[in-house]
Amino acid sequence: MATAKKNQNTTTNTDPIADAEQALADARNVLTIRQSDAEQAREDLAEMKDRIGWGDDSVTAEDMVRATFNVERADGLIKAGQRAVxxxxxxxxxxxxxxxxxxxxxxAEAIRANQWGYGLYGLPVTVGKPTEDVPTPSVWLYQDAPAEPVKGGVRRMADGRVSGTVSLVIATPGGEHVPDTSAIVNAVRNLAERSAGGSVSAHPGKHQLGTLISLGFRAVVPGLPVLPVKMFKVDSAHGALLRAISDASPKVYKQLRQIGPKDLVPSVTGKVEDAREAEPSIDGQVITRTFEGTLTLRDAGRGLVERIAQEFIGSEAFDAGRVLGAEITGYQVRDLEGHYGKYGTESTVKVRIVTRHRIAR
Structure with missing residues (x-):
């Protein structure tokens, strides 16, 4: 007697982004293999031509046809592989x-926190692309493409800023167009320029559900810097603090070159002696880091160091992220008194710095 199979309903939780990343990696791997195969096919064809040129009559017409076909086939597969990528x-x-x-x-979070300021008081704000049956009036925000990290500076690497476009749809009863969107545009411009350190272009227009404002953000920091998990240098946070202390110190004229006038430079100089990172804490796409390190400073008073450490909180520390805390955990100072021809003081400052940033995909 036949036995019926028992149907089991199973559900699997998949990550669409991870799946897409894996599909892209697979396509790139296939393309790499095909490029290697094409290079080998060209080398085989060139070798046969060389053999004929040296008088090797063992190379047949069929061999040449097959080698030529292999090159054309490989080139065709490369084009297909490129389209797949x-x-x-x-x-x-x-x-x-x-x-x-x-x-x-x-x-969306900024609008919800200040609906009066955006001229959208009382309207529900939803992240997602609206459909024809959405409740009205309502506000919808979505992206057709991901935000992209901005590269800049000496290292030409991501510095936490991103650029991208957000579509803001105001769905109204009957799809009426909102003719004046200046309050929204001005509020978004204020957010981009004052709060996020970038800029935004706004293009209002009609939408089948009411009004569409296309907002092109440029070089903004959206709440948290968006940075790679892998840091450029582990002493980035302490290096940023060192620069802040130096920049805040009084300026003096010093002879930096053998000839020419003196330059106006910070009175405090120094270096990062050491820096190390504790195990980072990752929560979704947000990573929190803790760094322990030591600064050696010339002619830096303790008051200056402690004041700048407090002011350092909330700033951006290169590729370490936004500073959540900066604590002086040790401070020693000694007089140089002409030691090796140097005068003044030298301070050894131990600092614990905590940073946070969003992980760039």
Missing amino acids: QAAERELSKALATEDPFLAEWL
């Missing part, structure tokens, strides 16, 4: 925009 890149971009629209989420 491009398609996978588009799918990853779509997944990032849909599953992790952090620019839209950042703007």
Whole structure:
């Protein structure tokens, strides 16, 4: 007697972004293999031509036809592989925009916190693309593409700023267009420029549900800096503090060159003696770091160091993220008294710095 199989309903939780990233990695691997195969096919064909040129009559016409075909076949497969990579890149971009629209989420939080200021008081604010049956009036924010890190500075690396476009839709009863969106645009511009250190372009227009404002953010810090998990240098946070202390010190004229006038430079100089990171804490896409390190400073008073350490909180520490805390855990000072021809004081300052940033995908 036949036995019926028992159907079991199982559900699996998948990460669309991780799936898209894996698909892109697979497509790139296939393309790499095909490029290698194409290079080998070209080398084989060139070798046969060389053999014929040296008088090797063992190379047949069939051999040449087959070698030529292999080159054409490999080149065709490369083009197909390139199209597959491009398609996978588009799918990853779509997944990032849909599953992790952090620019839209950042703007939504700002609107919810100050609906009067945005001229949207009393309207529900939702992150997502609206459909025809959405309740009205309501506000919807979404991204068609993910935000991209901005590269700049001497190192040409991500510094926590991003650029991207957010679509803001105001759904109204009957799809009436809102003719005056100046309050919204001005509030978004204030957010981008004053709170996020960047800029924004705004393009209002009609939408089938009411009004659409396309907001192009440029070089903004959306709540937290968006940085890679891997740091450029582990002493980034302490290096940023050192620079802040030096910049805040009095300026003096010093002879820095053998000839020419003196330069106006900070009176405090120093270096990062050591820095190390404790185990970071990761919560979703947000990472919190703790750094312990030592600064050696010339002619820096303790009052200056402690004041700048407090003012350092809330600033950006290169690729370490935003500073949550800066604590002086040790301070020693000694007089140089002409030691090695130097005068003044030398301070050894131990500092614990805590930072946080959003992880860039």
